[in-house]
Amino acid sequence: MKPIDDFYYITGNKIPYDSLNLIQLYFPIIGQDALSLYDYFIHFFDGGQKRHKLSExxxxxxxxxxxLEDAVSVLGAMELLELYQSKGIYYFRLKQPLSKDLFLAHPAYRRLLSAKIGDVAVQELNVQLPKDAHNISKKFSDVFDNLESASVSVQPKPAPHFDLENFQRLMQRDGLRFKDEKADVIALYNLAEKYELNWFALYGLAKETAIKKVISPQRMLVKKQQTAKVQQQKQQTETFSKEEQIVLREAKAAEAELFLSKIKKARRARITQDEKKLLEELAQMNFLDEVINVMVLYTLNKTKSANLNKSYLMKIANDFSYQKISTAEEAVLKMRSFAERQAAAKTKQVRSAKSNVPEWSNPDYKNETTAEELQELAEFKKRTLAQLRKDGE
Structure with missing residues (x-):
């Protein structure tokens, strides 16, 4: 966006100005710039009659x-504004703030507001009904029993992107917990929106990637990003050797602790507490179990030990983190290239050592010096001897 760019208001997009909910609910989250921009659009709205410049x-x-760009982004994220573009011209569509009930029922919005003004202040915004009060209002079906003759159009209220209440009910059933409820719920909402997940699918992902029963939105994100790479890596399957394909299959089949336990059992050893902590540390770095398993297997094979070498394993982990390795396939290819580089370096070192040995020491050496070269060599020797005699006199 540039100041000289043109924009229109959307025709027929006149909406009432809800200053109460904007100030009470939205302002602490969106800030002064976004609120000022929203106010500007409300008061200068012209129904799309003429073209304007952003410089206005x-x-x-x-x-x-x-x-301006930041304010537009914030308003869009909070669903107060929609930005469109067509043939180099921008179009702004204004949206009404949610009612207080809907805003506070929105799991992410409520926690964003709590993070800004505190839980107590948010609690005071709730509608306070008298104790023991019962809702005796008539239902729609009680009044409009003849739907064919009823001409009333009822707009369903928008539902949150995921049902936090049911999500937490399953958490309680399975013993899962949040590390930081406010931050985690906001992150979950972002995942639900970004990948269009309902609450049940989101919970399944949370359970699969939890660390010691603690939900990890970061590992959930890595898992979803991994899916985008799977198709590409399926095409690469033929490039893996039989041994590598076995590693991939085993790495994907077990959780990290179980995978290590199986290797340990084959070596007549047991997992130590330090090794359990090390596996958890790798999970906290947002590595999925299948990637951890590849690192573990390579470390044990390389160090030829029944115990994990933390220093060596963390070097691999730091490199994987920098390279953003998120799948077992990527991990195997990375370890393969590392082994190939080591082999090439070793070969170069051997060749370098050989280059210091005179060629004539080779039993297969053949002297291919020409007659001319022999004559020049003889004259060089004669001149050198003459010079030495002269220096000695």
Missing amino acids: ILNHLQFGMKR
Whole structure:
């Protein structure tokens, strides 16, 4: 976006200005710039009658372009504004703030507000019904029993992207917990929206990637990102050797602790507490179990020990983290290239050592010196001897 760019308001997009909910609910989250921009759009709305320049907004609000872009992003994220573009022209569509009930029922919005003004202040915003009060209002079906003759159009209220209440009920059943409820719920909402997951699918992902029964939104994200790579890596399957395919199959089949336990059992050893802590540390680095398993297997084979060498394993982990390795296939290819580099370096070292040995020491050496070269060599020797005699006199 540039100041000279044109924009229109969307035709027929006139909405009432809800200052109460904007100030009470949205302002602590969106901040002054976004609120000022929303106010500007409300008060300068012209029904899409004419073209405007973005510089008009900048001049009136005394904004720079960066502040305008940030404010547009925030309003869009909070569903107060939609930005469209067609043939180089921008179009702004305004949206009404949610009612207080719907806003506070939204799991991510409520926790964003709590993070800004505190739980007590948010609690005070709730509608306070009298104790023991019962809702005796008539239902729609009680009044409009003849649907064919009823001409009333009822707009269903928008539902949150995922049902937090049911999500938490399954958490309680399975013994899962949040590390930081406010931050985790916001992260879960982002995942649900980004990958269009319902609450049940989201819970399955959370359970699969939890660390010691603690939900890890970061590992959930890595798992979803991994899916995008699977198709590419399926095409690469033929490039893996039989041994590598066995490693991939085993690495994907077991959790990290179970995988290590199986290797240990084959070596007549047991997992130590330090090794359990090391596996958890790798999980906290957001590695999935299948990647951890590849690192563990390579470390044990390389160090030729029944115990994990933490220093060696963490070197691999840091490299994997930097390279953003998120699948077992990527891990195997990375370890293969590492082994190939080591082999090439060793070969180069051997060749370098051989180059210091005179060629004539080789039993297969053949002297291919020409007659001319022999004559030049003889004259060089004669000149050198003459020079030595002269220096000695």
